[in-house]
Amino acid sequence: MQPWHSDNPALAQAFAPVFDERDDTDLQVDGELPAGLNGVFMRNGPNPQFEPVPGYAYPYDGTGMVHALHLDAGRARYRNRWVLTRELQEERLAGRRIYNPTFGPPPQANLANANVLRHAGRIYALYEGGCPYEMDGALATLGPETFQGRLTGACSAHPKVDPATGEMLAVxxxxxxxxxxxxxxxxxxxxxxxxxxxxxWPALVHDIGLTATHVVAFVCPLVFDFSRGPAAPAWEPQRGTRVLLIPRDCADPAQIQWIEADPFFNWHIANAHADGAVIEAVMPWHDGYGPGARKRLELHRVRIDTASGRVQDQMLDDQPCEFGRVNDAWLGRRTRYCYVGLRDPRPGETPQPGAFEAFARYDLDTGAKTVFRLPAGQTACEPVFAADPPGAGEADGYILSFVHAANDPGGLFIVLDARDLAAGPVARVRLPRRVPAGLHGSWMPTPAYGADQPRR
Incomplete structure (x- = not known):
């Protein structure tokens, strides 16, 4: 792979792509990896092999590359692979970039770059502009997934798997x-x-929340009107936001409930749960999105009364954050703790959008906030929760993330104790080459018998 350099800020610093596919074993571990934490952490993200034309914008562009950090009995190994989509294979044959950025003229590619998760024993690289691509445990691309031909268009990049039923749900x-x-x-x-x-109206729905009976999502007033040009979104707050409530057993659009709310924008929903007729969702919340519209990014709790149609919006913290996660075993149930990537720039540093200087844990019962701040020059992305095998409580586990260090050709993978986040990493795995900032990932514990089957 021939390296190249771009002055595009979306292809620089933490977002600069890497050009090699590696297999590194017996990595140096500072500290001690938790006993019993055996499995693989996989994370996807844009990583263009060929230099894009002008107009490339993170996180919408760049063919996906999955980075995998395997943990086994206190030892660590790393592997990364591009997702071999049809379009990337065409570009490799041509030896150059063929497909245009998402917000440019056609043609566009299925980038398979936004998420990676395991469901029903299969691993999927996901992108909401196309079908998923299946990969095996060694990150070889097995091909596009259409679910026995039932999926005829694009699939969500952010489906959620119900830990109680084993179902994967998507909008x-x-x-x-x-x-x-x-x-x-x-x-x-x-x-x-x-x-x-x-x-x-034509709007993206990137993420959803689950309850035992419903899927909840928000159709926000970032409107894609193609009469204005190729994929030109505009913030139109006069439309408000529509709350979308879909019964889990929905078989007819007439069963779907819509509720009007004040305008806001969200990428992600950390979790949702139902308390009688009220559905509560916790999320990073934007008061606008797009050129000239985005001002505030905060953590909010939104309460939706499905009987009265009233929506209450409560700010939990005004410090900018994103990539809200919980212990996935509690998805769809009431959770006490929420974990986010936190904007907490150090003095003299210029923040880079899309990367975070800290992680925070919020106690949604008491309002307490616990922060781990990365050292100067380091940034991380999504905090992914990995359950502590001997533990049984919601907080019993670890926060995992790759870390990018400015001006360092090497990389880091950190393990934080979710019960004592401020104490800093219990283990740091040193990588011989950095991992660029990316998007979503999953902790996939080593499967035991029936590991991919529902609990009940």
Missing amino acids: NYDLIAGTLEYMRVNAHGQVDRQVQFASP
Whole structure:
């Protein structure tokens, strides 16, 4: 792979791509990896192999590269691979970039760059502009996944897997047609619910929340009107935000409930749960998005009364944050703790959008906030929770992340105790080459018998 350099800020510093596919074993560990924490942490993100044309914008562009950090009995090894999409294979044959950035003219590619997760024993690299790509445990690309031909358009990049039922649930969107699609994939990997319906306007729905009975999402007033040009979104707050409530067993669009709310924008929902007729969702919350619109980024609690149609919006913290996560074993249930990437720039440093200087844990019962701040020059991305095998409580586990250090050709992987976040890493794994900032990832414990089957 021929290295190249770009002055585009979206391809510099923490976002500068890497050009090699590696297999590194017996990595140096500072501290001690927790006993029993055996499995693989995988994280996806944009990593263009060929230099893009002007207009490249993070995080919307760049073919996906999955980075995997395997932990086994206190030892660590690293592997990374590009997701071999059809479009990347075409570009490799041509020896140059063929496909244009997302917000440019056609053609565009399925980048498979936003997320990586395991469901029903299979690993998927996900991108909401196309179908998932299946990968094996060694990160070899097995091919596109259409779920026995049931998926005919794009799939959400951020489905959620219910830990109680094993179901994978998603809301897919089509900006050209202005439609949404509810899709439920059962614990065995088969689509058993698929309902298409009109969106109030062409809008992206990146993430969803689960309850025992509903999927909740927000259609925000970032409007994609293609009469204005290729994929030109505009912030139109006069439309408000629409709360989308889909019964988990939905078979007809008439069963879907819409509730009007004041305008806001969200990328992610940390978690949701139901308390009687009220659904509560905790999320990083933007008061606007797009050129000239984005001002505040905060952590909020949104309470939706499904009986009265009232929506209450409560700010939990005004410090900018993103990538909210919880212990995935508690998805869809009431959670006490939420973990985020926190903007906490050090004096004299220029923050780089999309990377975080700290992690925070919020106690949603007491309001307490615990922060671990990375050393100067270091940034991280999404905090992924890995359960502590001997533990049984919601907080019993670890926060995992790759770390980028400015001006350092090497990389880091850190393990923080979720019960004592401020204490700093219990272990640092030193990588011989840095890992660029990226998007979403998953902790995949070494499968035991029935590990991918539902709990009940």
